Amino acid sequence: xxxxxxxxxxxxxxxxxxxxxxxxxxxxxxxxxxxxxxxxxxxxxxxxxxxxxxxxxxxxxxxxxxxxxxxxxxxxxxxxxxxxxxxxxxxxxxxxxxxxxxxxxxxxxxxxxxxxxxxxxxxxxxxxxxxxxxxxxxxxxxxxxxxxxxxxxxxxxxxxxxxxxxxxxxxxxxxxxxxxxxxxxxxxxxxxxxxxxxxxxxxxxxxxxxxxxxxxxxxxxxxxxxxxxxxxxxxxxxxxxxxxxxxxxxxxxxxxxxxxxxxxxxxxxxxxxxxxxxxxxxxxxxxxxxxxxxxxxxxxxxxxxxxxxxxxxxxxxxxxxxxxxxxxxxxxxxxxxxxxxxxxxxxxxxxxxxxxxxxxxxxxxxxxxxxxxxxxxxxxxxxxxxxxxxxxxxxxxxxxxxxxxxxxxxxxxxxxxxxxxxxxxxxxxxxxxxxxxxxxxxxxxxxxxxxxxxxxxxxxxxxxxxxxxxxxxxxxxxxxxxxxxxxxxxxxxx
Numbered sequence: 001x002x003x004x005x006x007x008x009x010x011x012x013x014x015x016x017x018x019x020x021x022x023x024x025x026x027x028x029x030x031x032x033x034x035x036x037x038x039x040x041x042x043x044x045x046x047x048x049x050x051x052x053x054x055x056x057x058x059x060x061x062x063x064x065x066x067x068x069x070x071x072x073x074x075x076x077x078x079x080x081x082x083x084x085x086x087x088x089x090x091x092x093x094x095x096x097x098x099x100x101x102x103x104x105x106x107x108x109x110x111x112x113x114x115x116x117x118x119x120x121x122x123x124x125x126x127x128x129x130x131x132x133x134x135x136x137x138x139x140x141x142x143x144x145x146x147x148x149x150x151x152x153x154x155x156x157x158x159x160x161x162x163x164x165x166x167x168x169x170x171x172x173x174x175x176x177x178x179x180x181x182x183x184x185x186x187x188x189x190x191x192x193x194x195x196x197x198x199x200x201x202x203x204x205x206x207x208x209x210x211x212x213x214x215x216x217x218x219x220x221x222x223x224x225x226x227x228x229x230x231x232x233x234x235x236x237x238x239x240x241x242x243x244x245x246x247x248x249x250x251x252x253x254x255x256x257x258x259x260x261x262x263x264x265x266x267x268x269x270x271x272x273x274x275x276x277x278x279x280x281x282x283x284x285x286x287x288x289x290x291x292x293x294x295x296x297x298x299x300x301x302x303x304x305x306x307x308x309x310x311x312x313x314x315x316x317x318x319x320x321x322x323x324x325x326x327x328x329x330x331x332x333x334x335x336x337x338x339x340x341x342x343x344x345x346x347x348x349x350x351x352x353x354x355x356x357x358x359x360x361x362x363x364x365x366x367x368x369x370x371x372x373x374x375x376x377x378x379x380x381x382x383x384x385x386x387x388x389x390x391x392x393x394x395x396x397x398x399x400x401x402x403x404x405x406x407x408x409x410x411x412x413x414x415x416x417x418x419x420x421x422x423x424x425x426x427x428x429x430x431x432x433x434x435x436x437x438x439x440x441x442x443x444x445x446x447x448x449x450x451x452x453x454x455x456x457x458x459x460x461x462x463x464x465x466x467x468x469x470x471x472x473x474x475x476x477x478x479x480x481x482x483x484x485x486x487x488x489x490x491x492x493x494x
Contacts, residue, residue: 053072119262120214134180138171145225214261214262214263299336378443
């Protein structure tokens with residue numbers, strides 16, 4: 001979010017040559033690309049899952065984006081939110097939890113279990129077979145509303161209270177349930193948490209510390225206190241919409257849900273014959289390191305972040321066609337982000353004589369998922385890269401007076417359009433996420449390499465039996481419902 005609040009320091013020039021962040025080495029260029037950076041360092045996205053407002057699956061999420069749907073609604077109490085339809089439903093039996101333990105466990109932990117399992121299944125991996133493997137779990141999680149509710153109710157502490165309310169245990173639950181031996185880390189850098197988690201997961205895979213990684217982010221709004229706190233610092237939009245890069249920008253609206261990805265080294269994914277949705281070339285993480293206030297974004301720091309990300313990945317800035325913005329729709333935050341993008345990417349594209357950099361924000365569709373916002377933005381960008389389409393960013397009508405799009409060589413994506421590239425060029429996108437305390441992250445995505453298609457296997461004639469199992473009647477019925485929907489869809493077997 002990097003909301004623009006607080007008291008300005010005397011003498012600070014936000015983003016200027018002598019501004020904050022200008023300490024030792026602040027003006028130096030990023031180091032040279034390491035010889036190991038290249039195809040061997042590329043990370044493949046081989047599995048995906050999500051639970052988002054208006055979209056319980058990745059396919060539903062893509063349709064939501066293509067259609068330009070806005071899932072933000074006014075709640076009965078008068079507040080605005082992009083709310084998850086059901087975060088209370090949970091199959092405790094499936095995850096070997098007693099009803100009492102499940103009730104004492106933060107629903108965000110439960111969501112991590114569900115998203116992790118579904119992402120692994122989507123990657124064609126039998127989750128139980130990973131027991132004993134160096135599979136890492138990295139989860140961005142920055143809120144603990146459930147603990148607030150429990151304490152407010154005056155509930156007595158029980159045997160599951162400490163483990164159920166401690167957000168550090170969210171990834172640990174998945175590691176424990178599946179018997180995973182890789183790193184299991186909860187990441188909290190405020191609103192940039194889940195994209196920082198992606199960065200850490202990729203680094204762990206490159207070091208060989210993890211052989212496979214499940215990375216995700218979750219965020220559920222359950223206590224009024226957390227919304228009130230954000231209102232009081234002026235972060236939330238009074239009209240309940242994210243007006244990203246628009247003159248009406250006045251704050252953001254909260255959203256709920258989560259997403260998870262399964263990552264592995266690209267070379268291994270190719271050897272294993274995996275479906276690669278897109279490739280993560282790499283990225284960078286830094287901090288504003290002092291500015292007008294703790295929560296004020298810093299243009300110079302964001303420029304340094306972008307230059308570091310593209311230098312380290314060996315990616316030419318002019319080759320980046322689309323950036324999924326942090327884009328919260330705050331009055332001062334949007335201009336800082338736009339200025340940094342223009343200085344690093346927009347200028348490079350202008351000098352190369354190519355079209356302006358297309359930008360957009362998924363927060364205009366599903367609200368700001370705060371600690372999970374980065375992974376949702378990455379999921380959107382990954383689908384854009386995979387599908388070769390750019391969906392619209394909503395709520396953009398009049399350019400922000402402090403964002404000269406033409407000079408910055410930026411263009412807000414307002415319609416569903418094909419992503420066209422010159423023959424032989426892969427699609428390249430960037431994803432940004434900024435934390436309220438100044439921790440910034442940017443990740444670079446690239447279209448998956450083309451592989452020779454294997455001949456389609458012959459489809460057997462007649463009726464084909466399908467076995468469906470479940471750990472409970474409820475789970476079995478849910479599985480049958482999903483299978484029935486798939487058979488009846490355009491993507492299902494005819």
